[in-house]
Every structure is written in structure tokens, then in C-alpha cells.
Amino acid sequence: MALDKLLGENSVIFTKSEQLFDAARANSLWYLSYGIACCAIEGLMSAGGPKFDYDRFGIFHRGSPRQADVMIVAGTVNKKMAHALRKLYDQMPEPKWVIAMGACACTGGPFREYPNVVLGVDKIVPVDVYVPGCPPRPESMQYGFMQLQDKIRNRRKEMAREQRSA
Amino acid sequence: MTPEELSQARITPEGEAPAIVLPKGLRRVPRGVDELATEHLIVNMGPQHPSTHGVLHILLELDGEEIIAAEASLGYLHRGIEKLAEHRRYSAVGTLLDRADYISGIHTELALAQATEQLMGIEVPEKAQWLRSLFSEIVRIASHLIAIGTYGMDIGAMAPFLYIMREREALLSVLESVTGARMMFNYVRPGGVLRDLTPEAEPLLRQFLKTFPGYLEEYHTLLTGNEIFQARVKGVGVIDRATAIAFGMSGPPLRASGFGWDVRKERPYAAYEQLRFDVPVGESGDCWDRYLVRMEEMRIAAELIEQCLDGMPEGDVMAKVPKVLKPPAGEAYSAVESPRGEVGIHLVSDGTDTPYRVHLRAPSLMNLAVVDEVMPGHKIADSVAIIGSLDIVLGEIDR
Ligand code: SF4
16 A cells, blocks of 8 residues: 555544554465465465566465464365364464365365365364365465455454444 | 483593594583583474475484484375275376376376276377377476476575476466366376367467577576585485485486486387487486486477477377276276376276276385485485475375
């Protein structure tokens, strides 16, 4: 957001600090580089490459869960991996979000008949955005990220609405 | 000095000086050292680690910085590809096997198609054979690009990855225009291939071939000529020829060790008999050689693509095959040279429309097995260089 261009010199804006933070958060989503299977090539590698270039949205990868805001679960999670996934999620600082990328992370995908495969990561961690496809194209991943950004920007509004209705 | 030795040294009776062997470069015993005991530390590398290329978990036993032992723990991506294949029709098995070695799915498909054809005695049209070779080579470049790009990233050179993805996207647009998918092609089928080259594919490929040698030069400048990169990989992770053969390695890691085995040459399949190409062979079998072999293979693969485009015959791309494939009872083995090595499919049929058993000979598994052997004695930072140079794909190892 080029605020200075939008508002001109010496202007003043009033906003809630939380809203400002959320706007900042939405524009610097650092994801955990945690590729599990095939989807990682599309969602993490091609996405970071020059053609799709997620950097321009402020989306960048981090190696450690303690520096990450978003976890992209890109691949098939099986029962051996489930513990590691949960541990990584727990290590991420709040606020944190999860994107389930691909058919496998959403539902188990082509391997759902196999008893070792977890039928969707929402059984293990709360998921914010589901991106279907096998593998989803980087464009769909981009769309998923934009949905997440919207969700983060409108977080306070949603919370307030929930409180009112409760 | 190992902890046992140190504890031994401490319990020598008084008066006798403990026999401490000084490490190289140390002139005197540092004060307090005889009270020090070092412990071996076990470090879990993975399953989430930015440079394990997927979900590899390696247990490293460390003495300070040095690796004493390494053990790979597998199974984090086991999703039953082989078992599920037994419950799919022959034409649908390929979609599962695509997801085994997901970076170069076309080679696994090809091995499966060839095994099915062997069982059923299908004659594949000439043009389909050439298209198979053509697409094998396209995917070989795409795969080696990832291998080298991520290898640079593992070692700390971020920039080459960005350049490499640019070329990969060019290849993926060709693949997409013909097969309809960027990664999971399901293009090679028993009896031939899905469809002919589309009108826009050939110009795209020619354009790529024109620019690729220049881009290869760029990578050489960025990586090969980079002194830090050289220091990190030269002389690291040496696998000698005998070890490589004993572990059943194949592909670039085997050829880097000085053994020029290439399935394309030894047991030609598709159109490789009519194509002219060399097999690059390394000398010392270190990470540097493995890297160079891959770079050279990319250059050769580009030449092969050109030969395929020039020599492409006319004709059908698919033989006459029944809608439901029912190979007679029996078994067949077929191997192809994937970017990682010899990928083979052992197919057993019981005469029904689903296979009785599909076994995948995954080259990555054999290539990974060698880490227990080569890692000890290296520094912990070298472990990343060694794993990266083997270019493993976990989907294929765990299945
Ligand atoms: S959704 Fe498809 S591409 Fe993604 S991990 Fe699962 S099998 Fe692989």
C-alpha cells in the first residue's frame, strides 16, 4: 500500500493498531518451506521462481517454523508424518495460518484408499484455505494466497461480527 | 579423542601422565582437558529441513562438528503406490506411478508402458518411439535443472535457482501444450503416446534450443566458476567405483564414480538406438563430479532433443490396443534411464484387468543407501552437500 501516494503529503490517518498490523501481516506472509510431496515442486519451487514470483506479494519462504506465519501443507501426509506436522504447527508463533495444498492435503487425494494416509490435514491442524488440484497450478496457489490475505485483512471485522451475533 | 579413551585416560593411577594423543595442530594439552569428556550428540536432520529434498529424516551422530555415523529413516511419504496399483486397471496405474518420482514422472510411465507392451506383445509405432525419447529428454533437462538449482540453494547460492526456474518454465510450457499437464503427464501409455506434438510445441522447443547453450554458460559462471561452491563440493562425499557398484547405484552418481553405465546405451529402448550421444563419466566420484555430470547431461539432452525433432518420422502415435488391457499371465521387467538412474518396473500379471504386482525399482533408494557409508568422517555442513548431490526424490523411495 503506497499510503503516501494515496493520501498526499502531511496527511493523517486514524486506524486501529490491530487493523494496521493485520494489513501488514497480510502483505508479508512468510511461509514455512515444508514440501512433503509432489505439490511442493509446484507450490513452493515454481512459485518462488521468476514466472510466478510470489515475492511480489511479500510471500517468501523461511526455513524455520519459528519465523513463519503460514504453513503450506503441500503433499500427502501419512501417519508417520502427522506427528511431525503437528509439532511444526505448534512451533509456529501466533497468529498463524494453514493452507492445504492439493487433493492429498485436502482429502487424501489419489491415495485415500490406503490406510496409512491421513484423509485431509484438517484432521491434524486447523486449515484456513483449501486449494484443490493434483497438483494445483501455481496460479491457483496464488489465488489461495489472495483469499488468505483477504481473510487476514478482514479478521477483526469477522471477529466483531461473531461477537455481536453471539 | 573418543569419550571412552578420555575416561580411560582419567583413571590412570596418580603419578603416571595420562596418555593423551594431541589432535593435529595442537601443541600442548589445553588446561582442564583431562577433565573434559565429550559426548556424542545425536541430531535429527529432517523430516522438515529445507535441504533434505522432501521428507528425508537422517539421524546424525556427531562428535563436535564431525559426523560419526549417519542413518536414514524412511517412510514419511509412504502412501502405498505399489499396493494401490494392484487395484487399478492397467491404464490407470500410470497415474499413480507418475506420483512416485514426481519430478520426472514420464520415465516411470515409460517403464510401465514398456513392461505392459512386453506382456501383451504390442508393437509400438515408430513415431511414438521417437516422441517417447523426445519427451524423456525434455523431462531430463527439467529434472536436472531442479537438481542443480536446489543444489546451489542448499550450498548457499540462491541466485542460480531463479535462473534455472526460468528455463524450466519454458520446458513446462512445451509439456503443457502437448500433455496438458505441468507435472503429472500420463502421456506415455501402453501402445504409444497420448498425442502428437502440437503446432506450437515445436517452435517453442526450437526457441528453447537456441537459447539453452547460452543459459548453460550462465550456470557455469554462476556455479561452476564460484569459488565458494567449489570449496564446498570438491573432494566432498567421494564414492569410489567399487562402492557405487556394490550399492547398486545408477544414474549420474554412478557415472560420476567412473562407471559409464547408461540404460539408454546398454539396453536401448524407444528411439535411442538411432540417436547419437555420449555418456559423460566422472573421475573421482565426489560431489563436484556428480554436479558436472549433470551439467554435461543437460547439454547432451538438448542435442538429443534437436536430433529427435529433426528425425521425427511420420505416422501414428498409438498402436491398436483394446480399451481394457488384459495382459496374459506372466511377468516382465523393463528399465529406463531416468534422471536419477535406472528406474525399472517389474510387472506380474495374472490375466485379469488389474496387475497382480507392480514393483518399482527406485534408483533414489539405492543412491540414498550409500549415505551411511560416505557421510562418516565429514563435517556436519557437508551432509547437505552430499545429500543434494545424490538428487533423491522421496516419493520414489517411500512410494
Ligand atoms: S495432490 Fe497430487 S500432486 Fe499433490 S501431493 Fe497429492 S498426489 Fe502429489
